[in-house]
Amino acid sequence: MAAAAAAKKAAAGSSDRARTFPPFPPAVGSRGAFAESWWGRAWIDALENTSMDAGRLTRGRTYARRGAVEQITVTPGLAKAKVQGSMPRPYSSSVGVKQLSDKDWERFLDTVAARAVHIAALLDRDMPPGLVEDARAAGVRLLPGVGDLEPDCSCPDWGWPCKHASALCYQIARLLDVDPFVLLLLRGRGEQELMEELRARNVRAAAAAASGATVVTPSVPAPSSVSAVSVLGSALDRNSQIAAIIGFEVGALPDRPEQPPVLASSAKNGAIDHGGLEMVAADTAHRAHALVAEYQASTEPAAVPVLPRHSIWQDAVRAVATRPADAALFTRVAELYDLEDEELAAAVRAWEQGGAAGLEVLEHAWSPTAADKARARTALEEYADDSEPPPLRLWHNRWTAEAEGVQIRLGTDGRWYPYRRSDGGRWWPDGPAERDPAAALAGLLADAAGG
Numbered sequence: 001m002a003a004a005a006a007a008k009k010a011a012a013g014s015s016d017r018a019r020t021f022p023p024f025p026p027a028v029g030s031r032g033a034f035a036e037s038w039w040g041r042a043w044i045d046a047l048e049n050t051s052m053d054a055g056r057l058t059r060g061r062t063y064a065r066r067g068a069v070e071q072i073t074v075t076p077g078l079a080k081a082k083v084q085g086s087m088p089r090p091y092s093s094s095v096g097v098k099q100l101s102d103k104d105w106e107r108f109l110d111t112v113a114a115r116a117v118h119i120a121a122l123l124d125r126d127m128p129p130g131l132v133e134d135a136r137a138a139g140v141r142l143l144p145g146v147g148d149l150e151p152d153c154s155c156p157d158w159g160w161p162c163k164h165a166s167a168l169c170y171q172i173a174r175l176l177d178v179d180p181f182v183l184l185l186l187r188g189r190g191e192q193e194l195m196e197e198l199r200a201r202n203v204r205a206a207a208a209a210a211s212g213a214t215v216v217t218p219s220v221p222a223p224s225s226v227s228a229v230s231v232l233g234s235a236l237d238r239n240s241q242i243a244a245i246i247g248f249e250v251g252a253l254p255d256r257p258e259q260p261p262v263l264a265s266s267a268k269n270g271a272i273d274h275g276g277l278e279m280v281a282a283d284t285a286h287r288a289h290a291l292v293a294e295y296q297a298s299t300e301p302a303a304v305p306v307l308p309r310h311s312i313w314q315d316a317v318r319a320v321a322t323r324p325a326d327a328a329l330f331t332r333v334a335e336l337y338d339l340e341d342e343e344l345a346a347a348v349r350a351w352e353q354g355g356a357a358g359l360e361v362l363e364h365a366w367s368p369t370a371a372d373k374a375r376a377r378t379a380l381e382e383y384a385d386d387s388e389p390p391p392l393r394l395w396h397n398r399w400t401a402e403a404e405g406v407q408i409r410l411g412t413d414g415r416w417y418p419y420r421r422s423d424g425g426r427w428w429p430d431g432p433a434e435r436d437p438a439a440a441l442a443g444l445l446a447d448a449a450g451g
Contacts, residue, residue, distance in 0.1 A: 016190035019074045019182070021175055023081075026067030034064070035173035036311040039127040039143060039183065043176055046144040047151075047161075047169045056159040058338055060166020068164075069171045076188045079172055083164040085155060093165045095172065096150035099188035100140065107138040109194070113201040127180040142187065313337065314356050320344065321351040346428060353429040357413040362429060365396040368410055376410065379438045390445070399437070406430075406444040408437055416440040 035041045048057060063069070063083065070082040070090065080094035100108065111134045112118045121128045135142045151161030151169060161169065175182045181191040310318065316333045323329055334344045350362035368376075376399070380392065390401040397410040398419075405421040415433035418440045422428055434440040 016192040017076060017185070019185065019190075021072045021074070023067065023070050023072075024064075024171055024174060027065045034061070034170045035177055036313075037127070037177045037180075038129070038312075039132070039180060040173040040176040041312055042143040043173045043183070044170070046149055047166070049145075056157075056161065056163045057166050059163035060161070061170055061338060063163055063167035064170040069167050072168070072171060072175065074172075074175070074182055074185055076185060076190075079168065079186060081168050081171075083153070083167055085164055091153055091155040091164045093153040093155075093162075093168045094151070095161075095165060095169050096152070097144060097186040098148045098150075099186075104140045105189060108135050108140045108142070109197055109201065111135050111138045111140070113198055119198060122180065125179050125181075127183070142183070310356060314351075314359060317344075317347045317351045317359060318355075321348045324348075342426065346426065349429045353431075354411065354413070354415065354417060354433045357411050357415070358417060358429065358433065361397075361409045361411045361417045365398060366412065367396050372410065376437050379436055380441065399441075401441075401445075404445060406441070408440045408444070410437070418444045420444060 035044055048054075063085075068084040068090075070084070072079055072081040077099045078094060078096050080092065082090040083093045084090040112122070112131065115130075115134070118128070118131045118134070121131060132142050149169070151165035153162045153165045155162055155164055157163065172182070181194075184191070184194060316336070320326070320330055320333055330341075330344065333339075334341060337344070339347075346362060347359060350358040352358075354361065373394070380399075390404055392399040392401055394400075398407055399409075400407040407419040407421070407427060409417045409419060411417055411433065415435055416437045416439075417429060417433045418431045419427045420430040431440075431443055434443070
């Protein structure tokens with residue numbers, strides 16, 4: 001995310017209607033999703049549903065990951081960049097986006113102004129689903145759909161889009177993760193312009209309220225409110241506190257979640273992925289059961305954290321890891337992310353090893369602090385066994401015993417993840433993570449000696 005932060009900082013000084021973002025660094029070998037936000041993913045869906053050639057999309061993803069896309073300039077209705085192809089000189093690629101009409105913008109601004117939470121979300125660089133749904137209810141389609149994107153490129157490739165324009169589109173999805181105002185600019189209005197118009201609406205509403213006039217706003221249902229006293233009252237028992245937090249009264253929790261109903265055969269048509277829907281329902285039931293059990297077991301349920309928010313890629317790996325016998329799901333995810341079976345298998349094993357933190361350790365190297373390294377060296381020097389530990393080569397957060405083909409990796413969660421090199425040279429997660437680097441290394445060496 002460092003590149004995303006740099007992009008946001010660089011764009012801050014750009015013109016409101018012409019923002020320029022520096023190129024993203026190469027991410028060769030990365031197989032993660034290009035967009036973590038749901039609106040960024042909607043952009044990619046629009047691209048992939050528009051494309052007439054899946055092969056060129058695959059090559060476009062490769063171009064994007066290797067850093068072929070140079071700085072990106074975004075103006076109303078257009079994003080453009082130079083993209084380095086096989087020739088010495090880069091090609092000029094662009095993607096046009098259908099702009100909203102003035103009437104569409106009026107309806108959208110009325111929708112945003114009707115709820116302070118929408119303004120707060122945008123200022124926090126978030127695009128809440130409620131805002132998009134409210135805009136759609138007002139007749140404004142904010143997210144691009146099929147036919148809204150117009151890729152173009154100076155290369156001689158006849159593909160639509162070509163691999164260069166595809167690469168640009170995938171990098172734009174990363175920009176949308178940084179800042180949803182990029183999407184709004186592509187739809188026709190800049191951030192400063194939008195904020196000024198929203199302020200003007202607030203001034204008019206305040207003046208009308210002071211004069212007693214009626215202010216007409218879109219018909220948007222107001223969110224329900226909860227009394228602070230009902231939530232924080234000291235007389236509440238544990239179940240009442242849980243009910244206030246999660247929104248319903250909790251009775252006796254069953255030993256295990258019940259199986260959600262199976263879709264009727266009449267509902268199993270081509271418009272619904274019934275297998276996927278049933279899987280999501282079952283997964284939701286299991287996660288809800290685990291969360292409520294955690295709340296009920298706590299003496300301070302309000303202090304229990306909610307379930308973590310995973311990226312789409314993380315949740316896809318989690319789904320595969322929790323359904324090891326579902327070959328169709330494995331194949332679907334591998335195809336979606338353009339992965340070899342071995343690559344997805346490694347990601348699943350990393351998830352089993354340490355969840356999101358384990359997957360992060362598999363995919364990214366990082367540089368620990370000098371204090372982290374010193375503590376690791378001390379622990380490894382105190383390694384107690386019949387013989388001295390093997391020499392270790394340090395690179396970033398990875399300590400490798402080359403001759404033994406084993407490695408320990410420090411995660412950002414402070415745990416040490418054991419890895420073993422396969423005959424093909426791939427590093428595989430191997431065994432549970434440990435708080436002590438010596439324990440993680442000892443387990444690897446003991447297994448190697450036993451094998």
